[in-house]
Amino acid sequence: MPDLFSAKRKENVERVAPLAARMRPRRLADYVGQNQIIGPGKLLRRLIEADRLGSIILYGPPGVGKTTLGEIIATETKRRFVELSATASGVKDLRDVIESARRRLEDDACRTCLFIDEIHRFNKSQQDVLLPDVENGVIALIGATTQNPFFALTPALVSRSRIFELQSLLPEDIQAIIRHAIVDKIHGFGLQDIQLDSEALEFLVETADGDARRALGGLEVGVLSSSDRPLIFTKELARESVQRKAIVYDSGDTHYDCASALIKSIRGSDVDAGMYWLARMLEGGEDVRFLSRRLVILASEDIGNADPRSLLVATAAMQAIEFVGLPECQLALAQAVSYLALAPKSNACTRAIAEARHDVREKSVLPVPRHLQDKHYAGAKRLGRGEGYAYAHDAPDAIAKQEYLGVERCYYRPTNRGLERDLGERVAEIRRRLKESRQLQVDASASEAHE
Numbered sequence: 001m002p003d004l005f006s007a008k009r010k011e012n013v014e015r016v017a018p019l020a021a022r023m024r025p026r027r028l029a030d031y032v033g034q035n036q037i038i039g040p041g042k043l044l045r046r047l048i049e050a051d052r053l054g055s056i057i058l059y060g061p062p063g064v065g066k067t068t069l070g071e072i073i074a075t076e077t078k079r080r081f082v083e084l085s086a087t088a089s090g091v092k093d094l095r096d097v098i099e100s101a102r103r104r105l106e107d108d109a110c111r112t113c114l115f116i117d118e119i120h121r122f123n124k125s126q127q128d129v130l131l132p133d134v135e136n137g138v139i140a141l142i143g144a145t146t147q148n149p150f151f152a153l154t155p156a157l158v159s160r161s162r163i164f165e166l167q168s169l170l171p172e173d174i175q176a177i178i179r180h181a182i183v184d185k186i187h188g189f190g191l192q193d194i195q196l197d198s199e200a201l202e203f204l205v206e207t208a209d210g211d212a213r214r215a216l217g218g219l220e221v222g223v224l225s226s227s228d229r230p231l232i233f234t235k236e237l238a239r240e241s242v243q244r245k246a247i248v249y250d251s252g253d254t255h256y257d258c259a260s261a262l263i264k265s266i267r268g269s270d271v272d273a274g275m276y277w278l279a280r281m282l283e284g285g286e287d288v289r290f291l292s293r294r295l296v297i298l299a300s301e302d303i304g305n306a307d308p309r310s311l312l313v314a315t316a317a318m319q320a321i322e323f324v325g326l327p328e329c330q331l332a333l334a335q336a337v338s339y340l341a342l343a344p345k346s347n348a349c350t351r352a353i354a355e356a357r358h359d360v361r362e363k364s365v366l367p368v369p370r371h372l373q374d375k376h377y378a379g380a381k382r383l384g385r386g387e388g389y390a391y392a393h394d395a396p397d398a399i400a401k402q403e404y405l406g407v408e409r410c411y412y413r414p415t416n417r418g419l420e421r422d423l424g425e426r427v428a429e430i431r432r433r434l435k436e437s438r439q440l441q442v443d444a445s446a447s448e449a450h451e
Contacts (some may be wrong), residue, residue: 019220020213023177024068032212033173034065039163044164051077054140055134057119057149057158060166063211065115068164074113080104086121090221094129099141103244106138106397109209112139119143121151127154129434148253166438168210175205177212186398188225194229200238207242218242228301254284259294262337266295267302273339282330283399292318295336306346306418313339357408369406399433408435 001151025031038045047053053073058066067083074081082097099350101112123278134141134157138185141161141208143211145152149163169177182196208215220284222233258281265273281291292314299314313336320332374388390400414424 018217019181019188020063020216023184024183024218025072026075027329028072031065031069031072032177033164034069036167038069041116043162048073048076053077053113053140054137055139055142055143055161057145057147057153057161057163058166059145059147059163061146061168061210063208063213064169064211066166067239068143070115070145071143074115077111077113077140078103079111079113085118086116086126086157089116091126093127094126098129098133098139102133104329107140112315113142114139115142115144117144118146120145120147120149124154127157131156131160158320169208169212170210171205174210174215175201176211176225178204178215181219193222194223194233195230196233197235199235200233203235204242214242254359257287258286259290260293263294263298263302266298266337266341267345269341269345271338274337274341275334278333282326282333282337283429288321288326288329288333289318291333292321292336295333295340298340302339302345302347302352303343304346304349304407304420306344306348306415306420310340310343328384336388344420347416347418348412348414348416348420351413356411366406369403371402372404399430400435401436406433 028038028045036042038048045058047056054402056100058069060066068081071081073225073378075256077183080101082101084093084097097112097114099382101114104110104112119127130141134201140416143149143153143161149158151159178196178201182194183189183191185191204215204218218238218241219233222237223231225241225250226237258277262277262281263275265277282288296311296314296318299310303310317329317336321329325334370384371386371388371390373380373385380386388402390402392398392400395401412427414427416424
C-alpha cells in the first residue's frame with residue numbers, strides 16, 4: 001500500500017523548494033546538455049540503457065546537472081536512490097547506508113545507487129570504507145565532485161570507478177531551461193502572464209556561465225520580487241535579480257588552468273588574452289604574490305635576453321604589490337603583463353641551463369682547469385693553482401684567448417629577436433676567438449709531445 005503521508009509530505013516540500021530544484025528533469029529524455037557523455041551511443045547512456053552501471057564519478061563545475069543525472073540514473077535503472085553529502089556525513093553514515101543496501105539486495109533483490117555529493121571532501125579512510133562494497137557491487141556509487149578526481153580522490157577508488165566529465169552548459173542549453181521554467185505549469189511558472197524580454201534572456205544566460213542553477217535563481221528572484229502582472233521581465237529587472245555575478249574559482253583545476261592560460265597567452269604575445277586571464281584570476285581572488293612569481297619566472301624563461309628589461313619590470317611589479325597591495329597593485333600587474341606579452345621572446349637561456357645541467361648529471365664531470373682554480377690561499381702557488389691565468393681586462397675588448405671549460409660545448413644559442421640579435425653576433429665573435437685559443441693550446445701540446 002503506498003505511503004500517502006510520505007507522498008503528501010514530498011509534495012509539500014517540492015512546492016516550497018527553489019525553482020532550480022523543482023525544475024530538475026525526472027527522465028533521461030528530458031535531461032538538457034552533456035551530450036558528450038549521455039548523447040545517443042555514448043558510453044554512459046549505453047551503460048544506463050543496458051543496466052550495467054557499476055560505479056561512476058561525475059566531475060564538473062557547479063550547476064551542470066550532476067545531482068540530477070544521479071537521480072535520473074537511479075530511476076532509469078530502477079534502483080533505490082540514497083543521497084549523502086560528504087560535508088555532513090562520516091564513516092558511521094556510510095556503514096549504515098551500505099548495511100541497508102546489503103539487506104535490500106538480500107531480501108528483495110533491490111539494488112541501491114549511493115549518490116555522494118562533494119565526494120572529494122571525504123578523507124582517505126572514509127573513501128576506503130566504500131571500496132569493498134563498490135567492488136562487490138553491493139552499491140553502485142555515484143560520486144559528484146567539482147575537483148579533478150585524479151587529484152582529489154584516492155587511486156584505489158578512481159581505479160574502481162569510471163570517470164565522466166560534465167562541462168558547463170552551452171548558452172542554448174541555458175536558454176532552453178529558462179524558457180521551459182516559464183511555461184511549465186507543474187514545476188515552473190506556467191507563464192503567469194510573464195513575458196521575458198530577449199535582452200533579459202541574453203543577460204541571464206551570459207551571467208549564468210553555464211550554471212543552470214544560477215540562471216534559474218535569477219529568473220525566480222525577478223518573478224517573485226515583482227507584483228506586476230502581466231510581468232515584462234526586462235534586462236534591468238534581470239540585472240537587479242542577479243546582482244553581482246559570481247565568479248567560479250577554486251584552488252584546484254581552475255587555479256592551475258587559468259595560470260596556464262595566462263602564461264601561454266603572454267608567451268604567445270596575445271596581450272588581450274593575457275589581460276583577460278589576469279582579470280579572471282584577480283576577480284576570483286587569486287593570491288597576487290602567486291601571480292607576480294609566475295611573471296618573474298616567465299620574464300626569464302620566455303623572454304630572457306631578447307629584452308632583459310622584462311625581468312626588471314616583473315620584479316618591480318613584485319615589489320609594488322608588497323608596497324601598495326590590492327586593489328591598486330592590479331595596475332602594476334597589468335603593466336607587467338602587457339609589457340611581457342609585447343616583448344620579443346626567447347627561451348635561449350632556458351634551453352642553455354637545461355642542457356648544461358643535463359650534461360652535469362649525465363656526463364663525466366669536467367675538472368676546473370688549473371689556470372682557473374683559486375689561488376688566494378697559502379700554499380696555492382706551490383700546488384700550481386691559478387698558474388697561467390690571463391686577466392681578461394688586459395686583453396683587447398676584455399676577451400682573453402684562453403680555455404675556460406676544457407672541452408668545446410655550445411649551450412647558449414641566441415635567437416635573432418630583440419636584443420639577442422646583437423648578442424648573437426657578439427657571442428659568435430667571442431666563440432671564434434676562444435676556439436683559436438683552444439686550437440693554439442692543442443697545437444702547443446702536440447709540439448711538446450713531439451719534442
